[in-house]
Structure formats: structure tokens, C-alpha cells
Amino acid sequence: MLIKDFLEHYVEGYLFQDLKNMEQIKLTPGQDKGAAGYPMLASALAGMELLGYLLMPDERPFDESASNDYFTNYWNNYFVKEEARYAGLCDVFRSLIRNGLAHTALTKHGIYVTKGAGQKVLVNAAARVLRVDVSVFRNELESSYAKHVCPIVDGTAKGALTTVEKMQGKLDSMDASYQAKSGNLFAALAKTRGQFADVIPQLMHVSTTVSISTASMSKNSSLPTPPITGYSGYIEPK
Numbered sequence: 760m761l762i763k764d765f766l767e768h769y770v771e772g773y774l775f776q777d778l779k780n781m782e783q784i785k786l787t788p789g790q791d792k793g794a795a796g797y798p799m800l801a802s803a804l805a806g807m808e809l810l811g812y813l814l815m816p817d818e819r820p821f822d823e824s825a826s827n828d829y830f831t832n833y834w835n836n837y838f839v840k841e842e843a844r845y846a847g848l849c850d851v852f853r854s855l856i857r858n859g860l861a862h863t864a865l866t867k868h869g870i871y872v873t874k875g876a877g878q879k880v881l882v883n884a885a886a887r888v889l890r891v892d893v894s895v896f897r898n899e900l901e902s903s904y905a906k907h908v909c910p911i912v913d914g915t916a917k918g919a920l921t922t923v924e925k926m927q928g929k930l931d932s933m934d935a936s937y938q939a940k941s942g943n944l945f946a947a948l949a950k951t952r953g954q955f956a957d958v959i960p961q962l963m964h965v966s967t968t969v970s971i972s973t974a975s976m977s978k979n980s981s982l983p984t985p986p987i988t989g990y991s992g993y994i995e996p997k
Contacts, residue, residue, distance in 0.1 A: 760934070762813070762927045763912055770904070774806045778897045796874040799893040801860040803900050804852065807833045810908060813929045816921045821933040827853065836920060841903035844880050851882075851889060 760768075781802075784795040808826055811833030819825075834849040845852075855867040866872060871890040881890045910916035912923050 760930070762923060762930050765930055766908075766912060770806065770810065774802060775901055777802055778901075782894060782897065794874050796872050796893045797860055797864065797866075799874070799897060800856065800872060800891070803893070803897055804830075804857040804860070807838065807900065808857075810837070810904065812933065813926050814908065814911075814921050815929060816925065818925070818928065821929070821936045823936075830857065837907045838900070838903045840907055842879075842899050848880070848882065848889070852891075855889075856891070 778799055781795045781799045784793075786792075786794050808830045811829035811831065812821065812825075814837065815829065815832055830853050831849055834845070834852070839846050855870050859865050859867045859870075869887045869889060871888065873890065873892045875894050876892045877895065878890070878892050879895060880892075882888070907916075911919045911921065911926070914923065
């Protein structure tokens with residue numbers, strides 16, 4: 760997949776549109792929880808890590824263990840350019856917010872998350888408190904992408920740290936890594952289960968019940984064939 764198509768489909772499409780739709784979630788009368796603030800923040804921060812990887816200026820292959828480097832790259836070299844208030848806050852956001860939400864669905868001590876308050880990020884280091892509004896943060900992320908990433912892709916950026924060609928190489932490397940990992944895990948699953956056709960209808964949103972062996976699957980099968988390579992995205996029910 761071309762990097763331009765990938766960004767349009769998965770960043771501008773799924774990521775930013777998901778954030779836009781989550782922005783519309785409001786509390787119903789009597790509720791004080793459930794406005795999707797945490798999911799918005801978690802998605803935005805995960806998107807930063809993805810972009811940070813694609814924008815790495817070196818030619819090292821994709822490495823899941825280097826996620827901190829990827830996040831830091833986007834934060835310091837692209838996000839802070841859009842909003843200087845975030846300078847020096849990379850480790851706080853990564854460790855106390857991003858890692859907390861990704862691994863335990865919680866932010867860590869001292870973090871307060873609002874939605875729709877319209878306030879810029881506020882920090883009181885002495886009191887060990889940081890407050891971030893997800894609506895503002897979402898807009899700042901999208902603005903940083905539009906101003907500092909899109910020009911690299913369309914070739915109009917001046918003094919950029921990377922090139923669209925390097926970004927393409929990064930995408931290809933990540934794709935190959937994910938394909939290999941997926942292939943290995945599904946191969947192991949096939950060995951341990953013997954047959955796994957029973958999970959395919961669930962994955963593909965097929966409502967009818969079928970039971971066939973792996974060996975009987977063919978081009979003529981009535982089951983939709985799951986993607987073997989590339990990025991599948993969301994599979995919509997028909």
C-alpha cells in the first residue's frame with residue numbers, strides 16, 4: 760500500500776473519524792461517566808506512536824520494542840511544533856497516560872481528563888497534577904498532522920527530517936513485520952486447533968453457522984476469505 764493511501768485510509772479516515780465520532784458522545788441525564796474521554800485519548804496517543812514510527816528519519820526496520828522512540832519522535836519533532844505548551848511533557852503523557860490507558864484502562868496518579876471544557880493543557884508540577892482536555896488535544900493532534908506531516912507527503916515541506924520515500928520504507932517494514940507475526944500465530948493456531956473454521960464467521964461478521972475443516976476451504980467456498988496480507992481495517996457486515 761502506498762503511504763499516501765495508508766495515511767488517508769487509516770489516519771485521516773479511521774483514526775481522525777473515530778475521534779470525531781467519539782467527540783459527539785455525550786452523557787445522558789443522570790450519568791456522570793461514559794463520555795468516551797479515555798478511549799479518545801488512548802486512540803490519539805496510539806496514533807501519535809504510529810505517526811512517530813512512520814516519520815523516523817533513520818532506516819532501521821520496524822521494532823515493536825522501540826515504541827517509546829516512535830512516540831517521542833512525533834511528540835518532540837511534530838506535536839510540540841504545533842503547541843509549545845507540551846514541551847517537556849512527553850514522558851508524562853507516555854508513561855502516566857498512554858501506558859496507563861493501553862495496559863490497564865486507567866491513567867496514573869495526578870492525571871485529570873476532561874472533555875469539552877475547551878482548556879489548554881494545564882500542569883502544576885509542585886502539586887503533581889496535569890489536566891488535559893481530550894477535545895482540545897484531538898484538535899491539536901489533527902492540526903499538527905495537517906501542518907507538519909501532510910507537507911512531507913505531498914512534497915512541499917522545507918527542511919523536513921524525513922522524506923515520503925523513507926516513510927514508504929517504514930510502512931513496508933511494518934507491514935512485513937505484521938504479516939510475519941500474523942502468519943506465525945495463525946499457523947500455530949491451526950496446529951493446536953486442528954480446524955478453526957468456526958472462528959471465521961465471527962471474524963467476518965457472517966451470521967450463518969458453518970462448520971468445515973481447514974482442508975475443505977477453497978476458492979469455491981461460500982465463506983468470505985479473510986485477508987492474508989495487507990491491512991484489513993474494519994470489516995463491515997453486509
